[in-house]
Amino acid sequence: MSEVISERTVEVPWLMDTIRSIGPKELLDVGYAGGWYLEDILDMGISCYGLDSDVGRISGGTLKVDDKKKAEWTKIAERMITCIADITKYPEDGQDDLSFPVVMCISTIEHIVPCGYQNDSALDMESDITAANNMKKLVADGGSFMLTFPCGVEHFFYNRCRKTPLDHPKFIEGNYDLMVYGKERIDRLVGDWKVVDKKFWTRQSGVASSFEECDEDVALSKVPIANIPVQSVCAIRMMAP
Ligand SMILES: C[S@@+](CC[C@H](N)C(=O)[O-])C[C@H]1O[C@@H](n2cnc3c(N)ncnc32)[C@H](O)[C@@H]1O
Numbered sequence: 001m002s003e004v005i006s007e008r009t010v011e012v013p014w015l016m017d018t019i020r021s022i023g024p025k026e027l028l029d030v031g032y033a034g035g036w037y038l039e040d041i042l043d044m045g046i047s048c049y050g051l052d053s054d055v056g057r058i059s060g061g062t063l064k065v066d067d068k069k070k071a072e073w074t075k076i077a078e079r080m081i082t083c084i085a086d087i088t089k090y091p092e093d094g095q096d097d098l099s100f101p102v103v104m105c106i107s108t109i110e111h112i113v114p115c116g117y118q119n120d121s122a123l124d125m126e127s128d129i130t131a132a133n134n135m136k137k138l139v140a141d142g143g144s145f146m147l148t149f150p151c152g153v154e155h156f157f158y159n160r161c162r163k164t165p166l167d168h169p170k171f172i173e174g175n176y177d178l179m180v181y182g183k184e185r186i187d188r189l190v191g192d193w194k195v196v197d198k199k200f201w202t203r204q205s206g207v208a209s210s211f212e213e214c215d216e217d218v219a220l221s222k223v224p225i226a227n228i229p230v231q232s233v234c235a236i237r238m239m240a241p
Pocket residue numbers: 030031032033034035036051052053054055057085086087088105106107108111112117
């Protein structure tokens with residue numbers, strides 16, 4: 001089978017264009033670990049803060065990448081101010097005085113799945129919505145919140161490597177713990193925030209092909225499949241109401 005083209009091919013150019021147009025002095029990337037786009041952002045002179053619940057996936061190794069890649073990612077993280085935290089629980093009460101002109105979450109919210117990220121924790125069907133609401137608390141007045149994630153006909157996949165198979169009417173077996181967002185759940189991520197930019201892309205010819213920009217209806221009509229769940233991608237920039 002030919003190589004599967006990654007959604008980063010459309011997410012990262014959108015991200016870089018948006019950051020260039022905003023021109024922030026600093027930003028927070030939630031789920032930053034392994035985000036190689038951060039090197040270019042740091043090179044633009046922007047101070048980058050990173051929050052991630054599992055930085056060990058870079059240095060220690062739950063990620064299957066070679067040592068060279070891990071060294072590169074570690075070097076990027078050394079130029080950042082980082083913290084280990086679970087965004088479904090952060091900021092706790094009294095910790096919300098931190099704020100950033102840009103908070104971004106790239107290809108990450110879909111992994112903050114109700115069944116927990118790479119663990120066997122209990123179902124919390126609101127985990128991603130809680131995470132989005134917590135990220136919004138970290139956006140400074142007049143700042144932007146940017147999200148990218150897979151979309152289509154709503155699906156919940158659980159990693160078939162879970163110790164206990166998930167017995168839930170909404171979840172089907174897949175390669176990762178991952179959600180594919182339909183319209184209703186996208187609207188819940190946005191809540192009462194004002195959408196400044198919203199883009200959709202979909203695979204053009206065949207399930208593993210490259211992505212091209214499309215209308216929302218086309219993107220959201222695509223049915224994900226277990227081996228290649230990301231058939232369409234959504235990117236949103238929003239601001240507080
Ligand atoms: C698929 S990676 C994306 C990394 C990077 N943003 C990129 O685009 O390459 C998802 C990241 O989100 C982190 N993550 C998952 N659940 C999280 C949570 N509840 N709180 C904070 N980080 C989380 C993971 O540890 C992982 O580093």
